[in-house]
Amino acid sequence: MTLTLDRLSLNQATVKYADLGEAIEVCVANGITGIGLWRDRVDEVGVESAFQMIAAAGLHVSSLCRGGFLTAADHDQFAAAIKDNIEAIETSAALEADTLILVCGGIPAGSSLVAARSRVADGLDAIADRARQLGVQLAIEPLHPMFAADRCVVSTLDQALDLAEPFPVDVVGVVVDTYHIWWDPRLESAIHRAGDRIASFQLCDWVVPLPADMLLGRGHLGDGSIDFGPIAAAVEQAGYSGYVEVEIFNADVWSAPAAVTARIVGDRFAALT
């Protein structure tokens, strides 16, 4: 895959402690033209201002994080989740984001894996129309199976594709995030199957040992166990030609200055090509 710098996007979570202004600044300073946004940081300045800041800097929004959390067994909680997702869809449209990423949610107390998975399908049914109306492509993100209980019952790319299948490609796609699916023995065939359902391609490495907070066990590209070449090649063969986001949750990366992190992200990305 030609991972040229013009395809790199910095996910805002990689520079967690930077506000939107600083995140934009370090992108521009490092020749990074894409940015993946998080709703909390967007809300700090307001959606309209955020869009103006990003446009003025010449950046493009490769994704908005995030919608999802559609597994509530309680009726009111499920309804609140739908409402929140509709708002996220509207924000995504206003930011002209390439896609709205969905982290689907874990198993609520007293429920089961099977029931929670079924509610994800119900939730997609409930929000897909609004996405279609606004031209927003949703992206179901399979999370690593170690998060199946408490964060995301969608654990493989194939499962995400099964959930996406009833919907048009431009309404419901999937995320290929190396951190979450690198281990999958069926990954290559799943990426091939995904084809133009791939709405987002995210990179970060798997470092061992994982830290106490499993969420933060992610590393700069090259610091861990993932062989990015074959995955990137498969994503390219599947036809994906959009931005490639680097998204790293790691306490050490976060505590580094945003400018340093953005430079390393760019260097490591360039080293992959």
Add this chain to the structure above:
Amino acid sequence: MTLTLDRLSLNQATVKYADLGEAIEVCVANGITGIGLWRDRVDEVGVESAFQMIAAAGLHVSSLCRGGFLTAADHDQFAAAIKDNIEAIETSAALEADTLILVCGGIPAGSSLVAARSRVADGLDAIADRARQLGVQLAIEPLHPMFAADRCVVSTLDQALDLAEPFPVDVVGVVVDTYHIWWDPRLESAIHRAGDRIASFQLCDWVVPLPADMLLGRGHLGDGSIDFGPIAAAVEQAGYSGYVEVEIFNADVWSAPAAVTARIVGDRFAALT
């Protein structure tokens, strides 16, 4: 599945700090007739003495842990692993264990996931003849994908079955361990496919949040997120009628007296039926 007490086996790792004598004692005291052994505890008394102690107590060895670790890229290390596995096969035969469990190994430094997986197949080729000669059934254990980098590159039941397929069923089987594969969206079809390749069925629960040492995030049956009924039913439909082991790695469980742990194991197992 009729999880009657006569099918329960206590894996010795569940009472980690008990020696073989005490482990046998708490099994007998709780009406548990099967025991899953670990080689280090067997070696403490010697294989022959261990077998005599177990036979005298009227117990049956449902599994021996463990062989495997077949992914070394270094020639000498790989050869040493083969030698160790041959010894484990001989120990398994001497103990009349139902199966020898294989944890296949992680990614060595400088190697890749794909290369490591290929060496597992090479390793099976190198040890299968000795297993066949001695009538020992090997059991490939898929470990949770969170261990793919550093412990086991075999991450799903389907992948274990792909590795087992070239060999006769009575030489290479697979382990169904709820902790490692409960999240798999294809689990039911994989268990159906496994059929009489199922050499071992192990139970333990998935508790959240995981502790700092991921290896120890396992709980007594009922303390976590796993719905055991459908998995047990699928295993029964696949034709498995052997022992059902409870194997729990958990610092709190380990620090409890072995007699208490064995009683809880029996009670929770009975509550599932």
